[in-house]
Amino acid sequence: MKTYFHLTFAKINFECPYCEKPYVDSEDIYLNRCSKNKSGCTTIKCQCEMTFGMTYDITGKAVSYKIGKR
Known part of the structure; x- marks a missing residue:
């Protein structure tokens, strides 16, 4: 049986752009x-x-942004 590993160097930390509460996407939920x-x-x-x-983004970095009213 073959075992495969997925190695990533993506930055998975980001913050709420309003209150700066930290988030981590280590479980790949987001x-x-x-x-x-x-x-x-x-x-x-x-x-x-x-x-x-x-x-x-294209480099694998988690990015958060404010959603403005249209």
Whole structure:
């Protein structure tokens, strides 16, 4: 039986852009949510009651951003 390892150097730490609460995506929860969406992004509702966007950039770094009103 072959065993495969997935080695990644992606930065998985990010913060809420409103209150700066730290998040860690070590379980790939947010990565999987981003992968399911066509946009490659997901939204997160923080404990501060604000909703923000999150994605991974081309270098594999987790990026969070404020969602503005349109």
